[in-house]
Amino acid sequence: MINIERGKLLAEITDLAIFAGNEILSIYHRDLKIRKKSDNSPVTEADEAAEKIILEGLRRLTPNIPVIAEEEISKGNFIDVGDKPFWLVDPLDGTKEFIANRNEYTVNIGLIENTKPTMGVVFAPALDQCFSADGIGTAIKWNQNSEPQLINARKLPKSEIIVTASRSHSDPREMSKLLKDYTFSKILVSGSSIKFCLIASGEADIYPRYGPTNEWDTAAGHAILAAAGGSVKTIHNDELTYGKDKFKNPEFIAYGNKTES
Secondary structure (H helix, E strand, O other), rough: OOOOOOHHHHHHHHHHHHHHHHHHHHOOOOOEEEEEEOOEEEEEEHHHHHHHHHHHHHHOOOOOOEEEHHHHOOOOOOOOOOOOOOOEEEEOOHHHHHOOOOOEEEEEEEEEEEEEEEEEEEOOOOOOOOEEEEOOOOOOEEEEOOOOOOOOOOOOOOOOOEEEEEEOOOOOHHHHOOOOOOOEEEEEEEEEOOHHHHHHHHOEEEEEEEEEHHHHHHHHHHHHHHHHHEEEEEEEOOOOOOOOOOHHHOEEEEEEOOOOO
């Protein structure tokens, strides 16, 4: 149960994401200690420091809501969330981008209610961009030098769509299979959940993702995209839901506004 006013809660988790992002920036140019997790993916001290900040903050703000966080799960600390609301946290999405000194990595906090992402924050500290939302029509984008700006996914065009694709998980043949019903004019290559935000702000139309992802990779960005009028569907055209076995996602496609005229 959520025992805090939702507007205040969104502001609090936004502050948490920014605090964690600033901690990541402070580590950014150090001689990073990088190790491999059991799935062979990299993890750094920045991932762990950011997650610690977010976990402590969420447990203080919403002690009755379980938190599923990437690095905790990687240590085998699974939690049975049942049918209750729960948080999904990816403290540093795009670790490979971070290690390579690219700016696209993000901090992600998403709230799941009734299997759907309802509230989310995505903060890209090196880009000074923050996206947040809590329900339809509430998606905003802002940075330290600008006022918050409402964003909306643009209507999906019939042709010449703009695709955003993963920098680290891109395969043109697989992408072509997922996009067999579309013609596209441009591909924006990017790392991390910022791809959902590009669609939410009308800068791209589709993000196809083949291969496995985890729910913490997508929850916050999905919440923002849904609030901006977009959607995330499996390749069988079902809504992507949350609380699945081991928090694993199937292949999916994120869309802009598919409303028919």
